[in-house]
Amino acid sequence: MARSAVRSLRWSSGTDATTRRAVEAILPPHRLELLPLLGEGRTGRVFQQGKLAIKVAHPDPVSRRALCSEARNLQHLNKRGAATPRLLAWIPDGRLLVRDVVTGTPLIPLLQQQAPSPALLQQLWELLLATRDVEKDTGEAVDFTPANILVQRNRPVLVDAGPRPGGSMFRRVHDVDSLAQALDAYLVWKDSPAGAVPLLPPRMPVNPELHVEVPVGAPRGGQLLWSNQRLMDVMGRRWTEQELSAAFNLATHGRPVTRVGAATRYQESLEYSPRGAKGDGRGVWVGRVPGAPYGTHDVMLKGVGRTPLAWLGKRYHQDGFVSLPRTLWEAAVAEELARLGFEVPRVLAIFSTGKSTLDNTHRRWPAAMAVRVASTHWRLGHLRRASTDGEQFTALLHHVGRALHGSSFDARRGKDQEELLWTFARNLGHNVGRSEALNILCFSTSPGNVRVDGHFLDFSTVRFFRSYLPDWRYLDVPRKVVATQNHWRVFVVQFAQCFRRAGLWSERKELHAARQATALFNGEYHRGYLEGFNAFAGLEPQHLARLTTENASALVRALKAARALRSEGYVESAAWGQRCPAPLLDVEGRTRQFVTAWVDGQEDPWRQWLTHPVVDVNEESAAVCRELVDQLSRIIPPAARRVAQPRSWDEVIRPAWEKDALARTCYQRNGRRALQEWRSLHDGEWPLPPGAYPYLRARQLARALGHVALPGLEGPRYEYVVGLTPKLARGIVAACRKVLGAALLGVVIHGSRVMTRERVAVASGRQLVGKARSDVVREGGPAPGASSDLDLKVFVDGTGLDHEEAELRLGAALRRLGAPFALPARIPPRQRIIVAPRASLVDAFRWYNGGPRRQQQGKPPIPECQVVVLHDARGSRRPSPRRVQALARSRPPATVIPLQRLLPGTARDATNTLCPLDVHMLEMVLRDRPDIPVPALEVVPDGPRFRVVAGEGARRAAERAGRSVVGIRIRPRP
Numbered sequence: 001m002a003r004s005a006v007r008s009l010r011w012s013s014g015t016d017a018t019t020r021r022a023v024e025a026i027l028p029p030h031r032l033e034l035l036p037l038l039g040e041g042r043t044g045r046v047f048q049q050g051k052l053a054i055k056v057a058h059p060d061p062v063s064r065r066a067l068c069s070e071a072r073n074l075q076h077l078n079k080r081g082a083a084t085p086r087l088l089a090w091i092p093d094g095r096l097l098v099r100d101v102v103t104g105t106p107l108i109p110l111l112q113q114q115a116p117s118p119a120l121l122q123q124l125w126e127l128l129l130a131t132r133d134v135e136k137d138t139g140e141a142v143d144f145t146p147a148n149i150l151v152q153r154n155r156p157v158l159v160d161a162g163p164r165p166g167g168s169m170f171r172r173v174h175d176v177d178s179l180a181q182a183l184d185a186y187l188v189w190k191d192s193p194a195g196a197v198p199l200l201p202p203r204m205p206v207n208p209e210l211h212v213e214v215p216v217g218a219p220r221g222g223q224l225l226w227s228n229q230r231l232m233d234v235m236g237r238r239w240t241e242q243e244l245s246a247a248f249n250l251a252t253h254g255r256p257v258t259r260v261g262a263a264t265r266y267q268e269s270l271e272y273s274p275r276g277a278k279g280d281g282r283g284v285w286v287g288r289v290p291g292a293p294y295g296t297h298d299v300m301l302k303g304v305g306r307t308p309l310a311w312l313g314k315r316y317h318q319d320g321f322v323s324l325p326r327t328l329w330e331a332a333v334a335e336e337l338a339r340l341g342f343e344v345p346r347v348l349a350i351f352s353t354g355k356s357t358l359d360n361t362h363r364r365w366p367a368a369m370a371v372r373v374a375s376t377h378w379r380l381g382h383l384r385r386a387s388t389d390g391e392q393f394t395a396l397l398h399h400v401g402r403a404l405h406g407s408s409f410d411a412r413r414g415k416d417q418e419e420l421l422w423t424f425a426r427n428l429g430h431n432v433g434r435s436e437a438l439n440i441l442c443f444s445t446s447p448g449n450v451r452v453d454g455h456f457l458d459f460s461t462v463r464f465f466r467s468y469l470p471d472w473r474y475l476d477v478p479r480k481v482v483a484t485q486n487h488w489r490v491f492v493v494q495f496a497q498c499f500r501r502a503g504l505w506s507e508r509k510e511l512h513a514a515r516q517a518t519a520l521f522n523g524e525y526h527r528g529y530l531e532g533f534n535a536f537a538g539l540e541p542q543h544l545a546r547l548t549t550e551n552a553s554a555l556v557r558a559l560k561a562a563r564a565l566r567s568e569g570y571v572e573s574a575a576w577g578q579r580c581p582a583p584l585l586d587v588e589g590r591t592r593q594f595v596t597a598w599v600d601g602q603e604d605p606w607r608q609w610l611t612h613p614v615v616d617v618n619e620e621s622a623a624v625c626r627e628l629v630d631q632l633s634r635i636i637p638p639a640a641r642r643v644a645q646p647r648s649w650d651e652v653i654r655p656a657w658e659k660d661a662l663a664r665t666c667y668q669r670n671g672r673r674a675l676q677e678w679r680s681l682h683d684g685e686w687p688l689p690p691g692a693y694p695y696l697r698a699r700q701l702a703r704a705l706g707h708v709a710l711p712g713l714e715g716p717r718y719e720y721v722v723g724l725t726p727k728l729a730r731g732i733v734a735a736c737r738k739v740l741g742a743a744l745l746g747v748v749i750h751g752s753r754v755m756t757r758e759r760v761a762v763a764s765g766r767q768l769v770g771k772a773r774s775d776v777v778r779e780g781g782p783a784p785g786a787s788s789d790l791d792l793k794v795f796v797d798g799t800g801l802d803h804e805e806a807e808l809r810l811g812a813a814l815r816r817l818g819a820p821f822a823l824p825a826r827i828p829p830r831q832r833i834i835v836a837p838r839a840s841l842v843d844a845f846r847w848y849n850g851g852p853r854r855q856q857q858g859k860p861p862i863p864e865c866q867v868v869v870l871h872d873a874r875g876s877r878r879p880s881p882r883r884v885q886a887l888a889r890s891r892p893p894a895t896v897i898p899l900q901r902l903l904p905g906t907a908r909d910a911t912n913t914l915c916p917l918d919v920h921m922l923e924m925v926l927r928d929r930p931d932i933p934v935p936a937l938e939v940v941p942d943g944p945r946f947r948v949v950a951g952e953g954a955r956r957a958a959e960r961a962g963r964s965v966v967g968i969r970i971r972p973r974p
Helices: 002-008 017-026 061-079 107-113 118-138 176-191 229-235 241-248 324-339 380-386 390-405 414-437 481-501 507-537 541-545 549-563 587-599 605-609 619-635 638-642 659-666 672-680 695-704 726-743 757-764 803-815 841-850 852-857 881-888 919-928 952-960
Strands: 037-040 044-049 052-057 087-090 096-100 149-152 155-158 211-217 224-227 257-264 283-289 297-302 346-358 364-374 566-573 578-583 691-694 709-711 718-720 744-750 776-779 791-796 833-835 868-872 895-898 937-942 945-950 965-970
Touching: 017 052, 017 087, 052 061, 061 087, 061 096, 061 118, 107 149, 107 176, 118 149, 118 155, 118 176, 211 283, 224 241, 224 672, 229 346, 229 726, 241 346, 324 346, 324 364, 324 659, 324 672, 380 390, 380 481, 390 414, 414 481, 414 507, 481 507, 507 541, 507 549, 507 587, 549 587, 549 619, 587 605, 587 619, 587 638, 605 619, 659 672, 691 695, 695 718, 695 776, 709 868, 726 744, 726 791, 726 803, 726 868, 744 841, 757 919, 791 803, 791 841, 803 833, 841 852, 919 952, 945 952, 952 965
Parallel strands: 791 833, 937 965
Antiparallel strands: 037 044, 044 052, 052 096, 087 096, 149 155, 211 257, 224 346, 257 283, 283 297, 297 364, 346 364, 566 578, 691 776, 709 718, 744 791, 744 868, 895 965, 937 945
8 A cells, every 4th residue: 555555645735745755654554553542433543653643544435435435524724724633635535634632631522521511512512513514515414412521721623524324413402501401412322222233343453455345245044043142141132133133144156235244364274374374265354343342352253155265176165165064063162161261252143144054064055144252353364474474473463462452552662462362372372281181182273273362263174072082083184183272282383483484583582582471371381271161170289380490290191191091992973974992091080989089088089980890900000099189189188178179071071062963053053943952052151160169260260151240339430249140130130129129228149259358458458347258159059058149238228128028039039030039038049138228229238238237236337348239129229240341541650560570568568559440440451451551550760660649549450460561651750
């Protein structure tokens, strides 16, 4: 785009020669992509270079036409002297425009804090009149909305003058007073839940050589086959079938064309070769869904038909379609991996395409299209393909790194380059180790099937095994499961090679970085493997987490050696036509028996693992098994063994996901009944597996499994409720509303499933007294006493209510919900209802907590930091994790330093976080959102380090959240 863009530039009459040279210097894509990103909208992205703002259109005709209109509108507004940025240059085809940078305070937060002053209202009215004059001249509506307005020196400035489809929301405003009313209505509209899918255009690199535009439309015969309700709950959305179809029922053979997506180029083959560079031959990036959850998710359609990057000559790829059985298989595997806590792309919906296709079963099937959402779809293959051109690679690296690590990422900075490699190595090692220990194998090993952040991407070849079968072959080549670790470790070296091939690293630097990254991969592989094994063993996680690198490596070697032992006989797989030697040990199914014998001190407890207890074991195999028991006994203290809660394979992995069972469902049956059977596999909710979980571990799993996050009583606070699935949350609210009707004030939740007592002490800053400490969440089944309670407090105003009958009816309704823990715990089921002489839920809880709780039950008050709101019948509070978005607003730090260079502040400042959050809540936000920076601390120099004078609480939160850097502002000494 460099030379052609410069030649096609049009300049405003007031643009001087210095500005023209500055614009021409930054137009090449490899330079433009490296500029700081100011913001992004539906039309394009805005980059900043000094006082210049460069807006680049998204890769579709609609965005380019909108940018053309914006340039024309700015010209007219500049001529009228309206409060808008000065247009400096533009390209007539709508690819980009250049204007002045405008700084100021966004108008929306000002309107939310207080009513606009008469002077501000008058200036907004004058700005609106100017846009109406432009609309008369151009015939297009100008997008005059508060979202596009900044307040600079008490003067509103319209930053984005693009067109608005359907006309301005303020077209009926006729004077200043009606403008004030329209602004109030706008704020209400903005906060209301959106119905249609809020799809933003795909975020593509500025360089068009890295992707191609692909027009798509609704295919004839296409219809929705399945939608992922659980995923929509996690995303905080609830779309109808019609809304999903309108947004995603697309294919390259569909007519008329209604949208333009993008297909990207990447390297697919293991051996590097420019001829091996392929790309999205049957997939199209169509956009991004904002705020899902705590961020934006890329949306990609897989199986839309042939794109310009089709893999011609490859039998099962060249038509661009994917068979329905293979689509169902991949969606099922992705859901199970997500349930187990893996970071993977998930399928939001499946559509028929009206076509048929061949797949590797050598049969023709109906073709289906999957709507796949993920935090990113950028692959290692993208970097390998771009690494032949240093400038192109750097631009792509900056684009990808900014998507993964935030706007502070700089592809030219050695530290950021290394951090990208370290993250890839750690995540990939942990994923490979954990999946291998869980017997989830046969991931297709190619640069196109692993993301840039080290997480897996495609799952059509994945198999779930009940036993470890190292001789199993997969794909079309004689690769065996036993070499899984070696296959994936190669990609760590290939990642480092990209930097050297692009000219960013020397050969010596590449070798050094590759060795470090390989060591990280191996270390995380061992920890991931032990985490996977512990899913069966049920040991206290902290004992395995505290292992040294040497001990972890030795234990994994012993585990792998024992699990690889073969016995007489074979394991047959009729679905996949393979026959493998049978395992000697059944670690996945008989660990409970092994742990019992191990705790009791029986001789050779490993014999409890034998698949057939009467089989003869040769001395060599017995020595391997004894070595494993010795390794476990040296590392795990006896006290930890007694509290172990082992589980079988069927309790960890859903049995219907076993390779042959899933093959029967997806491939060996067809028709409507088979699809209904497949759907039934996804109906189960996702509680935590049985066990005892510390607060942070329970919270991490609850978040990964899509459990509900609820707001606190007041302020910017939220907490995950462990075990509260979206379906269960809806059921509790529906039961309360049905039984209590208009008398219901609301429902709050507290207890260890919100926050354990140990964490309450940390969050409240005081020692708790009363009943025994409860520092874990227990999951042992629905029997009272086996699991931690979900402590509900249901408040009513008492109007026309038979209190005793209502408690019994509500208890029975809650018991019918089938929660994995007792809900309620009384027998017969009875849910206590609290009659509060108050009008609001918050007031009712505080009234109860301040007196009746101690007077009636003799219990101390519930710490408010432990209380969350499930349902407020009289208010507008909605249980939404997106509340955390309000916490992300923080000023950019002046200087970034390692956290280790800070000295603690004073005790008086221990709770000051320089933001509306307390120390606990800030720590949780920093854990949930890696892109949110720590609030910039105020410090004074203290030798080579700095002492915190304001923000000691933020320093503590950053340290607890595992952050390594922090922003500071240096306060001069008095």
